Amino acid sequence: MERQEQTRIALAKLFPAEPVVAAAVAAEGSNQEELPPRLAGVVSQDFARHGSHLDVLCHSEQVVAVAEIMDSEGFFLESIAGVDWLDKQQLEVIYDYNRLGGEHCRVTVRTLIPRIEPVVPTICGVFPAADWHERETFDFYGVHFQGHPNLIRILLPEDADFHPLLKDFMP
Amino acid sequence: MDTSIWRALFYLVGIMAFAGLNAAYLGWCERKGAARIQRRIGPCEAGYGGLWQPLADGLKLMSKQLLVPQGVDGIIFRLAPVLAMVPAITSMVVIPFSENIQARAMELSVLLLFALASLGMLAILLGGWASGNKYAIISSARAVSQNLAYEIPMLVTVITVVMISGSMNLREIAIDQQGGFWHWNIFRLENGHFLTMWISFIIFFICSVAETNRAPFDMAEAESELVAGFMTEYGSMGFGLFMMGEYLNIVVGACLTATLFLGGWDCPFGLTPGVWWFLIKIYVLIFTFIWIRWTYPRTQIYRLLNLSWKILIPFSLANLLITAALIKVF
Amino acid sequence: MTVPVHLRHDETFVLNLGPQHPATHGVLRVKLTMDGEYVVKAEPVLGYIHRMHEKMAEGGTFAQFMPNTARMDYLHALAFNHGYALVVEKAAGIEVPERAEFIRVITVELNRIASHLLWWAAFLLDLGGFTPLLYAFDDREKIIDLLERVTGSRLTYCYMRFGGVYNDIDDEFITGTREFIKRLRSRLPRFYHDLVTHNIILIKRIKNIGIITPEQCRRYGATGPVARGSGISYDIRKNEPYSVYPEFDFDVPVFEECDSMARYMVRMHEMEQSLRIIEQALDKLPDGPVMGKAPKMLKPEAGYYYSAVETARGSLGHRLVCDGGKNPYKLKLRSPTFSNLSLYGEVAEGMMLADALAFMGSLDLVIPEIDR
Numbered sequence: 001m002e003r004q005e006q007t008r009i010a011l012a013k014l015f016p017a018e019p020v021v022a023a024a025v026a027a028e029g030s031n032q033e034e035l036p037p038r039l040a041g042v043v044s045q046d047f048a049r050h051g052s053h054l055d056v057l058c059h060s061e062q063v064v065a066v067a068e069i070m071d072s073e074g075f076f077l078e079s080i081a082g083v084d085w086l087d088k089q090q091l092e093v094i095y096d097y098n099r100l101g102g103e104h105c106r107v108t109v110r111t112l113i114p115r116i117e118p119v120v121p122t123i124c125g126v127f128p129a130a131d132w133h134e135r136e137t138f139d140f141y142g143v144h145f146q147g148h149p150n151l152i153r154i155l156l157p158e159d160a161d162f163h164p165l166l167k168d169f170m171p
Numbered sequence: 172m173d174t175s176i177w178r179a180l181f182y183l184v185g186i187m188a189f190a191g192l193n194a195a196y197l198g199w200c201e202r203k204g205a206a207r208i209q210r211r212i213g214p215c216e217a218g219y220g221g222l223w224q225p226l227a228d229g230l231k232l233m234s235k236q237l238l239v240p241q242g243v244d245g246i247i248f249r250l251a252p253v254l255a256m257v258p259a260i261t262s263m264v265v266i267p268f269s270e271n272i273q274a275r276a277m278e279l280s281v282l283l284l285f286a287l288a289s290l291g292m293l294a295i296l297l298g299g300w301a302s303g304n305k306y307a308i309i310s311s312a313r314a315v316s317q318n319l320a321y322e323i324p325m326l327v328t329v330i331t332v333v334m335i336s337g338s339m340n341l342r343e344i345a346i347d348q349q350g351g352f353w354h355w356n357i358f359r360l361e362n363g364h365f366l367t368m369w370i371s372f373i374i375f376f377i378c379s380v381a382e383t384n385r386a387p388f389d390m391a392e393a394e395s396e397l398v399a400g401f402m403t404e405y406g407s408m409g410f411g412l413f414m415m416g417e418y419l420n421i422v423v424g425a426c427l428t429a430t431l432f433l434g435g436w437d438c439p440f441g442l443t444p445g446v447w448w449f450l451i452k453i454y455v456l457i458f459t460f461i462w463i464r465w466t467y468p469r470t471q472i473y474r475l476l477n478l479s480w481k482i483l484i485p486f487s488l489a490n491l492l493i494t495a496a497l498i499k500v501f
Numbered sequence: 502m503t504v505p506v507h508l509r510h511d512e513t514f515v516l517n518l519g520p521q522h523p524a525t526h527g528v529l530r531v532k533l534t535m536d537g538e539y540v541v542k543a544e545p546v547l548g549y550i551h552r553m554h555e556k557m558a559e560g561g562t563f564a565q566f567m568p569n570t571a572r573m574d575y576l577h578a579l580a581f582n583h584g585y586a587l588v589v590e591k592a593a594g595i596e597v598p599e600r601a602e603f604i605r606v607i608t609v610e611l612n613r614i615a616s617h618l619l620w621w622a623a624f625l626l627d628l629g630g631f632t633p634l635l636y637a638f639d640d641r642e643k644i645i646d647l648l649e650r651v652t653g654s655r656l657t658y659c660y661m662r663f664g665g666v667y668n669d670i671d672d673e674f675i676t677g678t679r680e681f682i683k684r685l686r687s688r689l690p691r692f693y694h695d696l697v698t699h700n701i702i703l704i705k706r707i708k709n710i711g712i713i714t715p716e717q718c719r720r721y722g723a724t725g726p727v728a729r730g731s732g733i734s735y736d737i738r739k740n741e742p743y744s745v746y747p748e749f750d751f752d753v754p755v756f757e758e759c760d761s762m763a764r765y766m767v768r769m770h771e772m773e774q775s776l777r778i779i780e781q782a783l784d785k786l787p788d789g790p791v792m793g794k795a796p797k798m799l800k801p802e803a804g805y806y807y808s809a810v811e812t813a814r815g816s817l818g819h820r821l822v823c824d825g826g827k828n829p830y831k832l833k834l835r836s837p838t839f840s841n842l843s844l845y846g847e848v849a850e851g852m853m854l855a856d857a858l859a860f861m862g863s864l865d866l867v868i869p870e871i872d873r
């Protein structure tokens with residue numbers, strides 16, 4: 001619990017009590033209209049149900065700052081996943097952080113970006129592991145990771161001109 | 172007619188037959204031996220115990236086209252497999268199978284054998300270089316450095332034998348060791364040579380494994396690193412000749428070991444010497460080659476070179492000095 | 502011949518290792534920039550067996566994706582089955598009977614041993630030793646026969662269901678497994694350690710080769726035997742217990758040397774630990790059904806779910822995003838070797854070709870799992 005609390009406090013510093021922009025909309029509310037859209041910030045959640053202790057929703061420009069905090073707290077990057085919210089015209093990038101040993105704590109960091117011209121700063125400089133994961137997300141979703149040293153196709157052929165995991169992609 | 176022509180013809184046919192049979196059936200022996208070591212059966216379909224397998228393989232290889240890829244040096248590419256085979260067969264000319272079975276008893280036959288062994292290495296170098304394939308070129312470079320490194324300790328140990336026997340004629344060396352295993356160079360009681368000669372034998376044997384590019388020293392055709400090494404671009408009989416050349420080199424290496432250290436055609440107990448003793452010795456040695464290959468993993472090229480330059484060469488030089496001293500003292 | 506001036510001093514060349522190469526165990530390509538036999542730069546090129554499993558997941562129902570899971574890591578397919586079943590069960594709130602979880606653990610651990618045996622065989626093949634391959638396959642065959650008996654397939658299993666497993670195990674399987682445990686325990690010291698592990702050539706070849714520091718493991722997200730060979734005691738079965746693993750007494754082998762030998766030893770010891778787990782699971786095996794109550798058509802609540810399991814190669818994560826529909830809205834697989842391989846370029850730099858390949862073998866790559 002200590003570790004989770006410590007990480008939560010460290011992350012919460014990024015989010016002042018009153019978020020300036022409340023643009024980020026949590027996907028959980030997609031078919032539950034009564035729920036208010038979630039604001040950027042850190043939320044503790046039920047690990048047994050969701051598989052992560054902390055859920056962080058941040059603005060895309062905060063991704064690097066979050067990664068730096070995770071790095072200093074001794075986390076490692078497990079994976080980067082994209083999600084295409086077609087009806088809301090948004091793309092979501094999910095970063096999963098975990099710790100190698102010690103007290104168990106998993107952190108999910110999510111950020112929402114517009115579907116047209118999606119840009120997220122790269123965290124390659126913090127975690128080299130992100131290199132391939134970001135390339136994969138670029139491959140499948142076309143998310144442009146700004147500052148990535150080698151943002152080229154990784155799994156698809158190098159001359160592919162499509163992003164297959166976009167929901168409106170028809171093969 | 173001069174009888175020497177018939178003699179030449181007899182030996183020509185005999186050596187070709189011996190070489191051909193060995194090249195074909197050592198492949199079969201290797202496969203059967205490997206299979207037994209690995210708890211398998213091995214070839215068993217073609218004939219009894221798969222005995223026709225080498226013939227079937229040979230037919231298959233001969234009926235295939237020798238592909239010469241674009242961009243290779245055509246002449247050298249075709250020449251290399253032949254160059255791998257010819258020196259190995261030629262070496263057999265000077266090998267004394269028994270007191271009376273030897274094609275040519277040359278005075279400098281040991282020297283000739285080593286000269287021909289170097290030619291075999293040239294075949295690997297040319298084959299790899301002409302292929303224009305990066306794996307093949309790495310393989311040739313490895314083969315050359317390896318052969319260069321291992322010829323030195325090998326020659327130095329041979330010098331000890333030559334000093335003891337006082338001759339560079341293989342027949343003379345073998346005759347010198349007649350009369351039971353205590354006369355063989357490896358266990359020689361006379362002058363106390365047994366003190367150092369077993370070390371010479373081990374060095375010589377390690378070197379012959381390395382010279383013939385056999386595992387664990389098969390750097391040149393390390394299949395998990397260099398695909399097939401210098402043979403990568405070869406198919407059909409080009410590949411077949413390289414394989415046969417490799418087996419013949421093993422035979423020549425075993426013959427040389429048996430002659431230099433194990434008394435040639437001598438019976439261990441000093442009774443009825445003859446060609447069969449020689450054959451038993453070389454096939455035991457060849458089995459050891461096969462046994463080693465299927466037991467050990469491959470070593471690395473730099474460890475291989477370190478072994479030669481840092482261990483085998485100093486040891487063989489020390490051996491040379493001690494042997495010389497022993498000869499001088501007694 | 503004209504050589505551009507800027508190339509004249511450049512004495513390196515590019516060696517294309519793969520996509521078809523005996524040492525890459527599949528269709529991995531590594532672009533090696535070589536200076537003689539030294540690797541100047543190593544750049545893995547992926548995607549030669551990419552099949553877009555994640556899109557297939559979105560296209561079908563939850564149950565329809567189960568067969569795909571085994572097609573990714575074909576060596577430890579049951580762990581992929583298990584991981585996917587766990588994440589969906591988590592999302593849909595399905596209870597699994599205890600007997601089913603025990604059977605899952607038994608089969609997954611058997612499969613883990615089979616995977617390690619095959620790794621061992623292939624690794625020795627990389628190092629030029631052909632004979633160990635057949636000894637390992639001999640033992641692996643026994644496992645595959647056992648698993649075929651209960652799952653119905655030999656390699657790409659589709660054995661687990663949401664809420665249990667599809668087939669109960671019988672007495673013959675149990676006695677067969679016990680016999681196998683005895684057999685492998687008697688063979689491990691003789692055929693594996695005496696012949697290979699203590700072999701001086703092998704020790705010289707993999708000791709101090711491919712040093713991965715714990716910090717590199719963390720920065721690149723390396724898990725499994727790679728991390729445990731670098732002194733990191735991280736095993737999801739212990740650190741984040743799932744299924745019925747907390748009920749068993751087993752150790753997590755950790756070696757501090759950080760080299761290929763350490764990773765080798767981790768896997769060899771893991772096989773023994775897996776045997777222990779299987780033995781305990783067979784002893785404690787409860788009675789009861791092997792299938793819990795699960796609706797025919799799953800519609801998990803909308804939300805984000807993550808679940809991780811320990812495969813033979815490391816931490817396998819399933820990131821599931823549901824929108825309340827009957828298809829997974831998004832399923833991302835975090836495959837262990839994808840991350841493990843990403844540190845290859847950094848570590849292989851400056852190695853000799855033979856060592857670089859020995860190091861690659863020690864990572865235990867399964868290409869379809871990297872490419873998905």
